[in-house]
Amino acid sequence: MSNLKPLIKSLQQYLRIGDWLVALISLACVIWLFQTLWSHEQAAKVQIRLGDKIYGTYSLNQQRDIHIHGSTGEAIISIANGQARFAQSPCKNQYCIHQGWLTLAGQVAVCLPNQIALELLGENKPYDSLNY
Amino acid sequence: MLRNAFFLLFFLLTSCAREPLYHSQSYVFGTLVDISIYGETDERARQLADHIQQDFQSLHNRLHAWKPISTGKPSELQQINAAFSQANQTIKISPDLAAIIADATVLSEKSNGLFNPAIGHLISSWGFQRDEFAVVNINEAEIKNLIHAQPRMTDIVIDNNTVYSKNPTVKLDLGGYAKGYALDTAANYLRKQGVKNALINIGGNVIALGKHGDATWRVGIQHPRQPTAIATIDLADGWAVGTSGDYQRYFMLGDKRYCHIIDPRTGYPAQDTQSVTVLVPPQAINQSQAGVLSDVTSKPIFIETPKNRKLAAAAFGIDDFMVIDANAQIFVSKKLAGKIHWLIPNVQFKAID
Numbered sequence: 001m002s003n004l005k006p007l008i009k010s011l012q013q014y015l016r017i018g019d020w021l022v023a024l025i026s027l028a029c030v031i032w033l034f035q036t037l038w039s040h041e042q043a044a045k046v047q048i049r050l051g052d053k054i055y056g057t058y059s060l061n062q063q064r065d066i067h068i069h070g071s072t073g074e075a076i077i078s079i080a081n082g083q084a085r086f087a088q089s090p091c092k093n094q095y096c097i098h099q100g101w102l103t104l105a106g107q108v109a110v111c112l113p114n115q116i117a118l119e120l121l122g123e124n125k126p127y128d129s130l131n132y
Numbered sequence: 133m134l135r136n137a138f139f140l141l142f143f144l145l146t147s148c149a150r151e152p153l154y155h156s157q158s159y160v161f162g163t164l165v166d167i168s169i170y171g172e173t174d175e176r177a178r179q180l181a182d183h184i185q186q187d188f189q190s191l192h193n194r195l196h197a198w199k200p201i202s203t204g205k206p207s208e209l210q211q212i213n214a215a216f217s218q219a220n221q222t223i224k225i226s227p228d229l230a231a232i233i234a235d236a237t238v239l240s241e242k243s244n245g246l247f248n249p250a251i252g253h254l255i256s257s258w259g260f261q262r263d264e265f266a267v268v269n270i271n272e273a274e275i276k277n278l279i280h281a282q283p284r285m286t287d288i289v290i291d292n293n294t295v296y297s298k299n300p301t302v303k304l305d306l307g308g309y310a311k312g313y314a315l316d317t318a319a320n321y322l323r324k325q326g327v328k329n330a331l332i333n334i335g336g337n338v339i340a341l342g343k344h345g346d347a348t349w350r351v352g353i354q355h356p357r358q359p360t361a362i363a364t365i366d367l368a369d370g371w372a373v374g375t376s377g378d379y380q381r382y383f384m385l386g387d388k389r390y391c392h393i394i395d396p397r398t399g400y401p402a403q404d405t406q407s408v409t410v411l412v413p414p415q416a417i418n419q420s421q422a423g424v425l426s427d428v429t430s431k432p433i434f435i436e437t438p439k440n441r442k443l444a445a446a447a448f449g450i451d452d453f454m455v456i457d458a459n460a461q462i463f464v465s466k467k468l469a470g471k472i473h474w475l476i477p478n479v480q481f482k483a484i485d
Binding site: 049051052091092093095099100101102104106107108109110112113115117126127128129130131132 | 157163166185263266336350354359361373377380
């Protein structure tokens with residue numbers, strides 16, 4: 001850590017008050033962006049689970065339909081425009097379809113009868129588990 | 133200079149190493165079971181999680197209200213219900229199930245009967261005792277008869293290792309109790325195994341052990357009408373959180389939503405509420421535990437009329453709760469308002485004193 005002292009000294013030599021101001025404003029900007037965007041992070045990937053296994057993890061940066069054979073029949077998961085959703089499901093109540101498009105990291109859609117779960121993944125997990 | 137930069141980079145990179153977090157999901161109790169274990173090797177965590185899941189599955193099989201374990205073999209609970217339907221007919225009962233019934237009876241009394249696991253016949257009349265329910269024809273006469281017959285937990289008499297019901301219309305459905313009980317069982321098991329840090333979620337009932345590394349376990353609270361979390365709550369060691377909603381088991385008839393939470397006073401599904409979340413601190417031994425309370429206490433608040441919600445919570449000593457009512461208005465108890473982190477910008481809510 002003692003190696004840092006000369007570094008700081010040399011910084012003080014070259015940086016003027018305006019530079020410090022720029023640095024300070026940038027820092028404030030980063031903190032502000034962090035606070036506003038942290039909880040609502042756009043997701044990068046969707047993880048699909050079938051029963052107790054991870055079926056696959058897919059980039060949201062593509063247009064694709066994924067066909068999966070669940071415990072009661074075939075379901076279709078659609079990926080498009082950075083979002084994912086249940087597009088087709090053999091379940092009776094269609095709650096999973098009604099969930100609609102998932103866009104943000106941490107969002108979850110589950111089809112209990114067919115035992116398929118979607119979870120959007122981002123850089124950070126906004127919570128450890130979802131109380132649905 | 134360059135060397136310093138490398139050192140710095142090195143320290144930053146070490147913090148990116150994979151954390152010792154094991155995570156598994158499975159389907160038990162007709163819902164999603166989500167187990168996180170922190171600070172154990174992957175192998176040991178997997179064994180512990182498998183054990184918990186097996187325990188859950190066996191409890192599920194024993195307590196299932198309508199599904200036989202295998203063809204022609206009713207569950208322990210179904211056998212007891214069969215005996216109950218013949219008034220005063222005694223049947224043998226295992227000690228843990230007797231303790232469950234005794235505890236559920238105390239809680240039912242505390243709730244003035246708004247939490248009432250004895251109304252299995254009503255729940256089945258509404259078609260909710262099915263894996264995938266469809267719109268039912270509302271059988272008004274049957275509902276009226278069942279309300280008139282007043283099946284109550286206090287009709288059940290436990291005597292040593294036998295049990296009987298004084299009222300033949302009592303039919304146990306532990307749907308509002310078993311998941312919470314399973315949480316307590318799993319938490320006790322993990323503690324006995326020396327596990328310090330874990331988070332167990334059974335379909336919206338969550339209990340925490342220890343922490344997630346340096347941070348407190350954080351639970352997202354689902355929005356009842358959108359596929360997103362509305363807020364997060366931090367769960368300290370031994371705390372539990374439970375949410376009851378009208379969005380996981382319901383059917384629509386015209387524009388009207390009929391959810392699985394039945395008001396035992398009217399026999400009809402509760403209509404005033406979209407969801408209720410309760411936060412429960414660790415409890416003293418020899419009384420209902422945090423997991424059970426996280427499951428049970430949300431129901432009376434869900435069913436109760438708007439002006440009595442606070443009383444319904446107070447009956448169980450619940451200080452931290454949130455209600456989202458049928459008009460999507462959010463009410464948060466003053467205590468919980470200080471602990472909740474909103475994920476939706478500019479959220480409007482009313483504090484309840």
